[in-house]
Amino acid sequence: MATRTFKFDLLARQGSARAGTFATPHGTILTPVFAPVGTQATVKAVSPAQLKETGASLILSNTYHLYLRPGADLVAEHGGLHSFMQWEGPMLTDSGGFQVFSLSDTRKVDEEGVTFKSHIDGSTHRFTPEVSIAIQEKLGADIIMAFDECAVPNDLAYNQKSMARTHAWLEHCVAAKTRPDQALFGIVQGGVFPELRRTSAQFVSSMDLPGVAIGGLSVGETKEQMHAMLEVVDPLLPQDKPRYLMGVGSPEDLINGIMRGVDIFDCVLPTRLARHQAAFTIHGRVNLMNSANARVMSPIEETCQCYTCQHFTRAYLRHLIVAKEMLASTLISIHNIQFLVTLMKNARNAILEGTFVDFANGFLTGYTTKHKEHA
Amino acid sequence: MATRTFKFDLLARQGSARAGTFATPHGTILTPVFAPVGTQATVKAVSPAQLKETGASLILSNTYHLYLRPGADLVAEHGGLHSFMQWEGPMLTDSGGFQVFSLSDTRKVDEEGVTFKSHIDGSTHRFTPEVSIAIQEKLGADIIMAFDECAVPNDLAYNQKSMARTHAWLEHCVAAKTRPDQALFGIVQGGVFPELRRTSAQFVSSMDLPGVAIGGLSVGETKEQMHAMLEVVDPLLPQDKPRYLMGVGSPEDLINGIMRGVDIFDCVLPTRLARHQAAFTIHGRVNLMNSANARVMSPIEETCQCYTCQHFTRAYLRHLIVAKEMLASTLISIHNIQFLVTLMKNARNAILEGTFVDFANGFLTGYTTKHKEHA
Numbered sequence: 250m251a252t253r254t255f256k257f258d259l260l261a262r263q264g265s266a267r268a269g270t271f272a273t274p275h276g277t278i279l280t281p282v283f284a285p286v287g288t289q290a291t292v293k294a295v296s297p298a299q300l301k302e303t304g305a306s307l308i309l310s311n312t313y314h315l316y317l318r319p320g321a322d323l324v325a326e327h328g329g330l331h332s333f334m335q336w337e338g339p340m341l342t343d344s345g346g347f348q349v350f351s352l353s354d355t356r357k358v359d360e361e362g363v364t365f366k367s368h369i370d371g372s373t374h375r376f377t378p379e380v381s382i383a384i385q386e387k388l389g390a391d392i393i394m395a396f397d398e399c400a401v402p403n404d405l406a407y408n409q410k411s412m413a414r415t416h417a418w419l420e421h422c423v424a425a426k427t428r429p430d431q432a433l434f435g436i437v438q439g440g441v442f443p444e445l446r447r448t449s450a451q452f453v454s455s456m457d458l459p460g461v462a463i464g465g466l467s468v469g470e471t472k473e474q475m476h477a478m479l480e481v482v483d484p485l486l487p488q489d490k491p492r493y494l495m496g497v498g499s500p501e502d503l504i505n506g507i508m509r510g511v512d513i514f515d516c517v518l519p520t521r522l523a524r525h526q527a528a529f530t531i532h533g534r535v536n537l538m539n540s541a542n543a544r545v546m547s548p549i550e551e552t553c554q555c556y557t558c559q560h561f562t563r564a565y566l567r568h569l570i571v572a573k574e575m576l577a578s579t580l581i582s583i584h585n586i587q588f589l590v591t592l593m594k595n596a597r598n599a600i601l602e603g604t605f606v607d608f609a610n611g612f613l614t615g616y617t618t619k620h621k622e623h624a
Numbered sequence: 625m626a627t628r629t630f631k632f633d634l635l636a637r638q639g640s641a642r643a644g645t646f647a648t649p650h651g652t653i654l655t656p657v658f659a660p661v662g663t664q665a666t667v668k669a670v671s672p673a674q675l676k677e678t679g680a681s682l683i684l685s686n687t688y689h690l691y692l693r694p695g696a697d698l699v700a701e702h703g704g705l706h707s708f709m710q711w712e713g714p715m716l717t718d719s720g721g722f723q724v725f726s727l728s729d730t731r732k733v734d735e736e737g738v739t740f741k742s743h744i745d746g747s748t749h750r751f752t753p754e755v756s757i758a759i760q761e762k763l764g765a766d767i768i769m770a771f772d773e774c775a776v777p778n779d780l781a782y783n784q785k786s787m788a789r790t791h792a793w794l795e796h797c798v799a800a801k802t803r804p805d806q807a808l809f810g811i812v813q814g815g816v817f818p819e820l821r822r823t824s825a826q827f828v829s830s831m832d833l834p835g836v837a838i839g840g841l842s843v844g845e846t847k848e849q850m851h852a853m854l855e856v857v858d859p860l861l862p863q864d865k866p867r868y869l870m871g872v873g874s875p876e877d878l879i880n881g882i883m884r885g886v887d888i889f890d891c892v893l894p895t896r897l898a899r900h901q902a903a904f905t906i907h908g909r910v911n912l913m914n915s916a917n918a919r920v921m922s923p924i925e926e927t928c929q930c931y932t933c934q935h936f937t938r939a940y941l942r943h944l945i946v947a948k949e950m951l952a953s954t955l956i957s958i959h960n961i962q963f964l965v966t967l968m969k970n971a972r973n974a975i976l977e978g979t980f981v982d983f984a985n986g987f988l989t990g991y992t993t994k995h996k997e998h999a
Contacts, residue, residue, distance in 0.1 A: 318943070319947075561710060
């Protein structure tokens with residue numbers, strides 16, 4: 250097993266779209282894959298048993314949140330996150346970088362790291378590449394991320410400086426890492442600037458790590474800019490390593506990402522939307538609170554195999570929402586996660602069968618992003 | 625099956641404690657039994673699949689709530705509550721009487737019924753015995769309840785008048801009932817007055833219904849008064865019918881009820897406590913928010929077979945509570961329900977084996993009700 254661990258097998262390509270397998274200590278991930286997010290050591294409103302039933306294989310947890318609460322030491326006492334939150338499958342932790350830059354109250358970046366104040370109690374903390382790796386080693390995920398700076402995407406001078414710092418921090422992370430049962434991914438940054446993205450893709454690829462992440466997208470740039478950046482880095486990244494597009498995203502973003510060579514995605518979207526009563530369908534999002542659903546005797550989606558659609562009508566789900574019952578968030582989360590997991594499975598099968606272009610075009614044509622007009 | 629339906633078989637007695645079976649169209653209930661409450665067509669925070677896993681057989685839903693929201697017609701369009709909320713097992717609905725008297729904003733009782741204002745939107749509604757039965761026939765539970773008045777327990781003159789009204793309403797309910805696949809239970813009232821309770825027990829027993837409920841307890845009287853009223857009615861109720869003590873209760877109340885001849889219980893307590901972070905153990909309640917649990921690596925209860933105790937430490941549950949994660953309510957609800965369901969199973973086995981007195985004394989001795997002092 251040791252030789253197989255973290256091996257990526259590319260089984261098929263169609264254009265830039267890839268189907269593969271990525272072996273981890275907690276199981277082999279079939280790619281493309283979507284990872285639901287368990288920010289605070291739980292995918293919100295869903296038990297691990299329910300999550301497993303959706304077909305989810307890989308999940309993500311957040312280093313920043315778990316470091317602050319309950320603390321990495323308590324998780325380590327449990328033998329790591331897998332045991333703490335009772336997820337037996339593959340798991341990924343981010344580095345904390347993104348949250349330090351987006352959530353913490355005040356922060357000061359220097360060449361060695363970031364000093365920040367907790368968004369919970371205002372206490373002062375400092376993350377460096379070494380600290381982030383040490384925390385992630387205590388958390389014990391299969392895939393861990395290099396500590397990076399996620400800069401605002403449109404400032405060229407800042408992105409140049411920030412990218413150089415992210416590259417230097419990657420070298421620190423590689424040097425700090427001690428656990429052989431964890432795969433460290435480097436992160437490509439560079440904002441919306443093709444030349445920076447090229448430089449970053451080449452640098453990160455040169456580190457010969459088990460996988461490469463693409464960061465700093467889905468943070469304010471346009472969809473066209475995101476697609477352009479993916480197209481810039483795609484030919485420069487190694488074919489024999491998985492590529493992970495961080496924090497993305499919506500169904501259409503996933504399909505567009507696969508078309509541009511991405512293998513792994515994560516996003517809070519399916520569970521966050523569920524808590525706001527919105528569900529994915531192949532025709533677009535629907536808001537189940539909409540009174541049009543009050544007497545609908547069919548499920549969210551007739552063809553969906555999820556627990557929710559196999560059992561409950563839209564009328565029942567809307568009743569739960571109106572009555573402010575917690576079960577609404579649980580049932581819609583289950584559906585939304587299984588929707589994205591299934592979309593990835595179908596995309597994978599299409600790549601393996603050589604029909605991905607038709608599959609992707611068919612999906613994108615049928616799926617409207619005009620969410621607010623759709624019942 | 626038609627001849628078996630609603631047949632109660634008394635399998636064993638020990639003192640007043642009884643072990644039996646009660647056949648319903650959706651399955652046979654082993655008694656004594658505890659029914660979790662699904663007020664608004666969901667046992668709060670728990671999916672039907674999770675609920676089934678706890679071993680719960682019978683659940684209760686509330687006519688008042690479902691009549692107001694989503695309305696009995698929508699439930700009927702689904703083919704009834706079983707299909708609407710996807711609970712395949714036995715189900716009981718109350719009559720709405722208790723909620724009309726305890727929840728609605730203003731109300732006027734007359735000899736024919738009660739006019740009240742919705743606690744949701746202030747709209748005016750009227751329940752009579754006929755209306756309550758009509759709603760419960762649309763909801764379609766296996767066991768339905770007569771429309772009664774639940775009076776304040778200590779006013780003799782009022783309880784005399786109210787009991788007479790409840791008896792008259794029972795006759796109206798019997799006359800109004802049309803569905804042969806539903807068992808109507810009459811309700812014994814009479815406050816804390818032995819003579820009234822005797823009269824009521826005799827009257828309700830004389831109606832020869834498939835079961836008898838005992839109402840108006842656990843509504844402000846003392847434990848001693850509750851026990852005394854149960855002891856008054858026990859010898860007067862038919863041995864060949866199940867007895868249902870409404871809205872009770874805590875683990876010690878269940879054991880004390882069984883000792884006094886009760887077969888069926890329901891209460892919101894296990895799920896309500898769970899949402900306030902409190903869990904049952906054989907030694908009493910524990911509050912998992914208590915900092916003493918912050919680093920406890922063992923489950924709520926070592927010997928418990930529930931999903932929660934088989935997977936999660938107290939430290940993890942406390943983390944979920946501190947982090948305000950919904951999964952906390954789900955996991956603690958699962959434990960609390962399974963705790964009461966298992967307590968009833970163990971009591972039943974003890975009655976069948978003739979060891980109930982020791983079992984009950986052992987439980988009551990070990991279980992402290994000094995909740996606040998216990999970590």
